[in-house]
Amino acid sequence: MKVSVIGAGNVGASCAEYIALNRMAAEVVILDIKPNFAEGKATDLMQTATLNGFNTRITGSTNDYKATAGSDVVVITSGIPRKPGMTREELIGINAGIVKDVTSNILQHSPHAIIIVVSNPMDTMTYLALKSSGLPKNRIIGMGGILDSARFKFYLAQALQVPASDIQGMVIGGHGDTTMIPLHRLATYSGVPVSQFANADVIQNVVSSTMVGGATLTSMLGTSAWYAPGAAVAALVNSILHDQKKIFPCCVALHGEYNQQDICLGVPVVIGKNGWEQICNVNLNADEQALFNKSADAVRAMNQVLIDMKTIA
Numbered sequence: 001m002k003v004s005v006i007g008a009g010n011v012g013a014s015c016a017e018y019i020a021l022n023r024m025a026a027e028v029v030i031l032d033i034k035p036n037f038a039e040g041k042a043t044d045l046m047q048t049a050t051l052n053g054f055n056t057r058i059t060g061s062t063n064d065y066k067a068t069a070g071s072d073v074v075v076i077t078s079g080i081p082r083k084p085g086m087t088r089e090e091l092i093g094i095n096a097g098i099v100k101d102v103t104s105n106i107l108q109h110s111p112h113a114i115i116i117v118v119s120n121p122m123d124t125m126t127y128l129a130l131k132s133s134g135l136p137k138n139r140i141i142g143m144g145g146i147l148d149s150a151r152f153k154f155y156l157a158q159a160l161q162v163p164a165s166d167i168q169g170m171v172i173g174g175h176g177d178t179t180m181i182p183l184h185r186l187a188t189y190s191g192v193p194v195s196q197f198a199n200a201d202v203i204q205n206v207v208s209s210t211m212v213g214g215a216t217l218t219s220m221l222g223t224s225a226w227y228a229p230g231a232a233v234a235a236l237v238n239s240i241l242h243d244q245k246k247i248f249p250c251c252v253a254l255h256g257e258y259n260q261q262d263i264c265l266g267v268p269v270v271i272g273k274n275g276w277e278q279i280c281n282v283n284l285n286a287d288e289q290a291l292f293n294k295s296a297d298a299v300r301a302m303n304q305v306l307i308d309m310k311t312i313a
Helices: 010-021 037-046 088-109 122-133 144-160 200-211 213-221 227-241 286-308
Strands: 002-006 027-032 057-062 073-076 114-117 140-142 171-173 180-182 246-255 261-272 275-279
Touching: 002 010, 002 088, 010 027, 010 037, 010 227, 027 037, 037 057, 073 088, 073 227, 088 114, 088 122, 088 286, 114 122, 114 227, 122 140, 122 246, 122 261, 122 286, 140 261, 140 275, 144 171, 144 180, 144 200, 144 213, 144 227, 144 246, 144 261, 171 286, 180 200, 180 286, 200 213, 227 246, 227 261, 246 275, 261 286
Parallel strands: 002 027, 002 073, 027 057, 073 114, 114 140
Antiparallel strands: 140 246, 171 180, 171 261, 246 261, 261 275
């Protein structure tokens, strides 16, 4: 099995590393537009193979999409972060051009690939990939909800002072600090509602910390996080390649589900060899549905920028 990662930055390289370390695929290709950057990352990773005991072949390419031919899964991490003074429209315009070009090049060489979108703003870039590619909706997946959920479970585990592996919980809605919805009502500690172990104030602090989790790390690191995002992508890749049927919250196309139409937004889905295979209904209460609708409105406003720019019809 073959995976291509477009973008050799920290997230892309971490994703490739986790895929190799966990022996998910026989081949990983890293591609970047910067000369020799992907080749350097690939060589560095391959020099860990005998130390880490993996046989995955990792290669790099400078913008030659022929190297990605025959990929089963392609991960798009390409794009730029929002810079000081940059408007939302400017960010969307730049990254939309990148993602649209990458998607077109991918499909020339891997027409049957499942595409995972990581580029920001992720919900809008997932919508763009879906609209511009013409692919069946199940083959376009935005990663964000998996990462947000991992952060939610981490903060819950910290608050309860219990192992993170015993915490279950998910975040739905948009992948943004004002659009994500940590579903604390459904979160559990080994199957028991977390509300039995923490009061409302503690839980609200966890929700607030989750929603600014990415911004918190950016302020600490001076750049976006990469270990957890890379691991989130790799977990998604693994469920696809090995048909694990795991349920992850992912950004997917909604056509009536959760009372939303013509939008890509984070909801729990079954992930297998065909991409996302089923949307799961978690029966939101009235307050949660209202938050979901508000999140959809915010994402739809960003999607409108694509339409206004005539990037999509």
